Amino acid sequence: MFENLSERLSGVFDRLTKQGALSDEDVKTALREVRVALLEADVSLPVARDFVKAVQDKATGQSVTKSVTPGQQVVKIVHDELVHVLAGEGEPGKLKIDNAPAPILMVGLQGSGKTTTTAKLAKRLKEREGKKVLMASLDVNRPAAMEQLQILGVQIGVDTLPIVKGEQPVAIAKRAKMQAAMGGYDVYMLDTAGRLSIDEELMQQVEAVRDVANPRETLLVVDGLTGQDAVHTAENFDARIGISGVVLTRMDGDGRGGAALSMRAVTGKPIKFVGLGEKMDALETFEPERVAGRILGMGDIVALVERAQETIEAEQAERMMKRFQKGQFNMNDLKMQLEQMQKMGGMESVMGMMPGMGKMSKQVKDAGFDDKIIARQIALVQSMTKKERANPALLQASRKKRIAAGAGLEVSELNKLIKMHRQMADMMKKMGKMGKGGMLKQAMK
Ligand code: GDP
Secondary structure (H helix, E strand, O other): OOHHHHHHHHHHHHHHHHOOOOOHHHHHHHHHHHHHHHHHOOOOHHHHHHHHHHHHHHHHOOOOOOOOOHHHHHHHHHHHHHHHHHOOOOOOOOOOOOOOOEEEEEEEOOOOOHHHHHHHHHHHHHHHHOOOEEEEEOOOOOHHHHHHHHHHHHHHOOEEOOOOOOOOHHHHHHHHHHHHHHOOOOEEEEEOOOOOOOOHHHHHHHHHHHHHHOOOEEEEEEEHHHOHHHHHHHHHHHHHOOOOEEEEEOOOOOOOOHHHHHHHHHHOOOEEEEEOOOOOOOEEEOOHHHHHHHHHOOOOHHHHHHHHHHHHHHHHHHHHHHHHHOOOOOHHHHHHHHHHHHHOOHHHHHHHHOOOOHHHHHHHHHOOOOHHHHHHHHHHHHHOOHHHHHOHHHOOHHHHHHHHHHOOOOHHHHHHHHHHHHHHHHHHHHHHHHHHHOHHHHHHO
């Protein structure tokens, strides 16, 4: 979810983070792009405008922390502001359901995922909080919807109120209340009827049900894919019924995540959960930090830029190790190793970091193995075809000449690289065998 917004924003911030210093003009340009990105993500205009203004105000007064780039700092401010706008009061995912039996009223338009969400939430309350839950469908115009809730109930092991043909919503709500009290239920959920659009009859019906049930929570279920429409729906329901929170469904789709941001800013109501699929487990607590991170695609940039790199490298390393153990070590692997070395600040700095190696770095340099060589070796690998990288044995004299020329180097340099690769591959193979046979076995021999 939020992929579009996050991609757009990362583009903006990529440009920012790559720059050393940041001028007022840079911030302005970047924030203009942030605004466009927000609008394209279906955040409403006033919300986008306010958001950008808040970020600008905060960015202007701040001095730049030494350890991060100014761009990163702006990203952090944008992130914090996103969290601020997205976060509601109260603990996310927590519902007011003390004083059993606590009524939860589920409202929303038809097709928003209301029935599915009712069941998902019941399952969650049962499994995570050990609550005894009763569900009742009030959708008297759609017998199929009532049956659907019953089927889901059986599936998740949650009781549903028996269906009585011809009974009206208010009567059903009263019966649910009684049944919940007598049956020792902690919570009873009322799945109200939905319509294709908001109409007077629907609102009156929900109002009447609300008045008899006196719900502790009134949760509006809205389809997150409908963007601004979802926000309008929420405004309408809140004005008429009074909602305590929102559940955004279909956030697993590639919708424009802006709905979440506008929803909070416009309605002031907390988003309590997000639906992430059709399965009964696909309901998650709405976490502003995480969603803000997703919107940005980079989370808490200051800490995350580094952490993300670490995990990617760790994953890469693990994948590589697995292949090495099987005796696979190709030119691409060699190139990656060389790049790693470059990233760590080159030969000299790598040697300098190792205890007792400081002196050696000079010797290495004197021997002609300097950082330029690393760059040249990488260039050589880059001049090879995919097939050649995977299997350097394919390299024949004519190709060697071409590759060396492509990298602007002598064939002798390429030969050195190939030799180095062979030596390393042999070493990897030996280490791999040791790993497979068990280090102990080797040691005991
Ligand atoms: P209702 O008319 O509001 O009660 O809507 P339903 O609960 O019957 O849901 C309509 C359809 O949307 C069903 O096929 C659900 O499986 C599907 N649905 C509900 N929530 C989600 C969700 O979070 N993600 C996805 N992908 N589908 C959902």
